[in-house]
Amino acid sequence: MDIWFFLIQVLNGIQYGLLLFLVASGLTLIFGIMGIINLAHGSFYMLGAYLTFWLLQSVDSLLLAIVLALPISAVVGYLIEALLVRVLYRRDHLDQVLLTYGLILIFNEAQRMLWGGDIHGVKVPAALNWSIPLTDSLSYPVYRIAISAVCAALAVGMYFVIQRTRFGMWIRAGASNRDMVAALGINVKLLFGAVFALGAVLAALSGAIAAPISSIGPGMGDTVLIICFVVVVIGGVGSIKGAFLGALLIGLADTFGKVLAPDFASFSVYAVMAVVLLLKPRGLFA
């Protein structure tokens, strides 16, 4: 592998990592503030992708479909928080795991009943459907670059929200000491509902923008979920910064694992996690 291809692989790894970050950020946010471990997070990713696919049958623009999919996801997220998750705040993590596990089953079946078992694809919007030639045989799809740009912009945006706004202050307070949030006189119910909805939106957005470069089918949320757990664990549960670095680390480990040790590509990701935990049992930024 010459240096040129090495650099392209780095680019591949970062692009994958940025997308992972977008999904994982919602997961870590929900945990950081609410102390809820949400296994159904991957289902929101799936929801975003399916909604985009579904809306594209009525509207022409991918952007419009995504914009429409987000409020729907937010409402679904908010309702689940208000109807089910809310009961769990006083329960232990075990109950949260089980309830959200039950939710996964329901989501998967609902997906099947609504959209069937077929596999769908979404077209890359024409404006972005071209590639930048890098070598004589390889070009880089512009849409992937666009995704990376969106993810990076959202990462920067999130950084500012968390560091500079009142909402961000609550998030930081919640991540370090959950009881403090209540003590600050915040309407906890509303905050939690909003955070859960936000988490759902982040996952759905990831699923939506990834739709044109992924295949939309049953069970697509599960794989994403597990890899996000790894990202969150590596970064430190509740830490957005950690999720960011964890995602990049996993993106690169996965990319190079596939090329250098294809027999252990998925395994290498978990090996990275094990090493991090050995050195820092609570992740890089807990």
Added chain:
Amino acid sequence: MNSMTSAVLDESKVVLETRQLTKSFGGLVAVNSANYRFIERQAHAIIGPNGAGKSTFVNLLTGHFPPSSGEILFKGQRITGFPAHKVSRLGVGRSYQKTNVFPVFTCFENCRLAAQAQLPTSMRFLRPAAMYKEVNERADWALELCGLTSRRDRIAGSMSYGEQRQLEIGMVLATGPEILVLDEPLAGMGKEESERMVGLLKDLARRFTLILIEHDMDAVFSIAEVLTVMVNGTVLESGSVEAIRASKAVQDAYLGDGAEAY
């Protein structure tokens, strides 16, 4: 042995000692260069206003927190940084400010678990714990000492608050300690319960080295032989009960305010 000054101290009787013991949390120094000597079979009380660093000090002594700097010596042996379970095994038993019994176990089971600490190890798998004679005897002895023999088979969580506080101390006794570190054993108790507890503590003071953290001044004065006043993480004054009572500095800084509160 009633009066204590460092000059006439018999070194061989020092069972626990701290040297320049310091603990800070971030920028906050909770315990600042504390030098203590605890003498065998003496009842030593540490008093001070809330936030004086008493509980942190207890957590340092018993290995629940590692100190930021300084040393802890047990019978001359350095035990700084030992984990809590090791400190406990050496013979430093502690009770907790918040009731910390196992609510689902019976009173006896609570003490029996504690008494298992007498075994070289509890990595024993097939013989039921109920069949270890010496453990059971130790547990019953502890129950009797803390006055709960009549409650032996009650589920701990169903007992009164005062009884749970007694059990808390019974469990410490069952571990077979030489030194008892009791963190506010009277906290939250009613008058009658307090009286019973004070009686128990007086009894214990005759048998063990006692390190008592307490707010209740009357109780402290009736139990302790030596008093240390702690303010803002540092020792304000240390001496016999009479000396502390007479100390102007202590009265200004602490007792005066405290007296008003009663």
Added chain:
Amino acid sequence: MSRLPRSLSILLSAVIVLLAAYPFFGDVLFPNKHAFLMQKLTGIMIMAVMAMSLDLLVGVAGLVSMGHAAFFGLGGYMLAMLSPEYSAANLWVVLPAALVVVAIASAMVGYLSIRTSGIYFIMVTLAFGQMGFYFFNDSKVAGGSDGAYIMFKPAVEILGVSLLNLGDKRTLYYVGLGALVGVYLLLRLLLASPFGRVVSAIGVNENRVRGLGFDPVAYKLLAFTIGGTIAGLAGFLAAIQYGFVNPATLSWHHSGEALVMVILGGMGTLFGPAIGAFVFELAKMGFESVTEHWLLPMGMMIIGIVLLLPKGVGGLLLQLFSGRSKMEGGQ
């Protein structure tokens, strides 16, 4: 956990007697489905062993593991890998070997996981479980993602005399029942021992246990290893039963199902999770026969249990029977 109420012990014993007698009367009761039901029950009893082993971690020691299936799967894979292709393996060799390997694996995973707690522990065990899944899914050992067949059931012989024919469905049924009862009694014995008392106490209040002079890490690690090894035994038996192993047996979905069984049955009660295994599998069978969208009622059932029955069936039974036994005592 203290002694079971007498009446509950009697009830549970009666259920075991019924299970033991099932191969003799099942034919009369379900003439068409008997053979199938016997196999199903064998599978459920093996899952009950798995659920009880998880209860040791979750219900007793307070270690919520989402990767328990990895040890179950590993147990099965050990049988597949140690079995010769065209002849039967010797049970006296493969079983101990499999259990040792599972024990080592669970000790290693436990060593890394136990350094964390709470939500971290859940996520870390989940990730380690998936690591096991990918290990078998991606590499070529034992068939990769296709799984591997065990063409011949292990031989149980002493000096060349066959003691048990594991290929016989009824024999296997009793092996499953034996494992269920045996593991239950073993775990009860374990919980009554000094070790078990410390582990139970850790589940309630780890810090206090430390204060009493026990190193929780050592006890948790050992409990994790014992639980993992028993799960390995269950996986080993399941592999004998189905004659097949594949990576899905290690996956987190399988771990999730085992957790549901534990909660459904009532965590920390040991007998509860075993009941949970029965209720879960039979409910699934029922849902599957009613609708092809069986995941929907399944998911709702799980959510319903979490919301309405947090102490599970076992907790309900305990409440019911301890209430009654108190009344009996009062008379």
Added chain:
Amino acid sequence: MTRISRRSVLQAGAAFAAAGLVPTRFAIGQTAKVRVGLMLPYSGTYAALGEAITSGLKMAVNARGGKLGGREVEYILLDDESNPGKGPENASKLIAGDKVDFLVGTVHSGVAMGMAKVATDTGAMLIIPNAGVGAATGPLCAPNIFRTSFSNWQPAYPMGKVAWDRGMKNVVTISWKYGAGEEQLGGFEEGFTQLGGKIVKRIMLPFPNEEFQANLTEIASLKPDGVFAFFAGSGALKFVKDYAAAGLKSIPLMGTGFLTDGVLAGQGAAAEGVLTTLHYADALDTPENKKFRAEFKAFSGKEADVYAVQGYDSGQLLAIGMDAVKGDTAAGSRAALIAAMAAAEIRSPRGAFTLSKAHNPVQDIYLRQVKNGQEIVLGVAHKALADPAKGCKSA
């Protein structure tokens, strides 16, 4: 629609008349329905395939008045969840529990292996309507095991010659690392290398990983003359799209039909020019195929695909066997049943085919290409191709 129903009424009448002629000793057997167990994926990734196979099979039976050998048919459907761990258990459930006369299934090779194993143990009649795992008509072959679809080797092997004839010398092969992937790549590599072609690199990805970008970059750096890929379902959809987006379109992409079948619409322009080989093509221009497709559309409301064809042919195979023994599924007629099925010539929408000694179709493999978003048939890549049935003792 009306035409079809009239036709089926006529056929039902004929079957009824035929039933009256059979000897009375079958009377009891006739009143009992033939129990056909369909163990297929009705949930998960392969659910659509399970549905198509089911519809195809039922359509074939309905075309015979809803009867097999004069007996009414009862279907017992079981969702195999594509979970190989439950394969043997589920198969036993149908055989021992539901007492099915025929077991039909399934899509997933791992599950099919479990079913084949149970069929070998119990002697139950098994028809595999899709799973291409080589062992089922190889080492595990048995008189009572039939397959109406293909072996993994079968559709891939002819592509080797196609590639060579098109002047390719160096080819990269890529697939998921699992049995089907290994067998399909093996088929192509055998066909290609025996003519002198060279496999530059074989890339095996963990199943079912769908993040291909890193490997596409690798392919670009290898600059082969062509790429042979085996993916199915969502992986196929995504691979073809990513392949095009990575600018690799200058390197011809080949595969078996699974690379485009069922996902062509989702792939869109990215699939343009992709060459595939398969034992069927939707666009096959024969009267049989056109008629089948129209009838299937009317019957199920969906477009027919290769899975529907395989299901349909499974139904036909059942019918041929059952007709031969006049509906008698008792042990005494077993040999006659097997003989009739083994000798069957099935008039399939894919073209007529027979069965090899290992009970796998001996069939034409078509070369197809995507042009203007449509799969068109370029011709027959290999006429009457039989699987070598390596390891099968009865072949």
